[in-house]
Amino acid sequence: MELHGTTIIAVKRDNKTVVAGDGQVTAGESVILKGNAVKVRRLFNDKVVAGFAGSVADAFTLCNKFEEMLQKHSGNLLRSAVELAQTWRTDRALGKLEAMMIVADKERVLLLSGDGNVIEPDGGCVAVGSGGNYALAAAKALLKNTNMSAKEIAKEAMNVASDICIFTNKNLTIEEL
Numbered sequence: 041m042e043l044h045g046t047t048i049i050a051v052k053r054d055n056k057t058v059v060a061g062d063g064q065v066t067a068g069e070s071v072i073l074k075g076n077a078v079k080v081r082r083l084f085n086d087k088v089v090a091g092f093a094g095s096v097a098d099a100f101t102l103c104n105k106f107e108e109m110l111q112k113h114s115g116n117l118l119r120s121a122v123e124l125a126q127t128w129r130t131d132r133a134l135g136k137l138e139a140m141m142i143v144a145d146k147e148r149v150l151l152l153s154g155d156g157n158v159i160e161p162d163g164g165c166v167a168v169g170s171g172g173n174y175a176l177a178a179a180k181a182l183l184k185n186t187n188m189s190a191k192e193i194a195k196e197a198m199n200v201a202s203d204i205c206i207f208t209n210k211n212l213t214i215e216e217l
Contacts, residue, residue, distance in 0.1 A: 046079055047171035047201045047208040048091035050142045050149045051179055052164045053190040056216055057144045059089040060194040062171070062202060063211035065096060072209075080213040084110040087145055088117060089215040093169030094139030102128070102139050106152075117145045121158045129156035140168040146217050167197070171205030191216050 048061040065074040080091040081103065088110060092099035105127070109120035121143055141152040151159040151166050159166075164183050167176040178200035182193045194214060202208045 046077075046093045047167065047169040047175050047198060047205060048079065048093050048142050049167040049172070049175045049179060049194050049197050049201075050091070050144050050165060051183070051190040051194045051197070052144075052149055053183065053193065055146075056190040057089070057146060057149060058190040058194040058214060058216045059091045059142060059144055059149075060198050060212055060214040061091045061093075061169075062198060062208045063213065064207060064209040066207050075209055076211050078213050080215050082215055083107045084115045087115055087217070089144050089217060091142045091168075092139055093141075093172070099139040099141070102141055102152075106141065106143065115145075117143060117148055117150065118158075121150045121152055125152055125156050125158045128152075128154050142166060142168060144217065165193075165197075167201075169208070171198075171201030171208035174204045174208075175201035 046062055050059045059080050061080040063076040065077045067073050082089055090103055092103055106124050109124050113119045143150050165179040175197040179193050179197035182188055198212050202210045
């Protein structure tokens with residue numbers, strides 16, 4: 041039984057960076073096992089936030105590996121992300137992990153994937169997971185057409201995603217830097 045399903049979004053506005061994620065863990069296509077999982081966490085003395093989507097065990101493994109990289113590189117987000125992506129792509133065990141991560145500090149937001157990508161998105165927001173495209177569309181519209189804060193945009197975008205995506209709920213974890 042594969043555990044999956046989540047939505048993670050990061051929004052930057054007015055020198056604030058927010059990463060938000062829902063709490064739903066789903067088994068297969070139809071069973072909700074847990075509604076209050078925490079998939080967004082602070083790392084490296086609370087200076088970095090990571091959010092992960094995909095298989096739960098795989099995501100935790102990647103998050104722990106990323107935290108090791110942050111320690112190794114004294115909190116340098118980009119260098120840690122690049123090294124994790126290289127390891128993720130070339131290591132036999134890590135290469136089989138099915139997850140995506142959004143990592144952020146005060147200056148940057150990065151999207152990490154198992155195919156070696158480290159992407160710094162344009163436009164002030166990025167989202168991953170089953171409801172990621174819904175949350176991203178909502179956040180882009182809110183960034184363009186409102187004066188809402190990054191935190192307000194992230195929360196509303198997650199609420200939109202949870203109204204559309206059956207793998208996303210309204211039990212949110214929100215971290216702001």
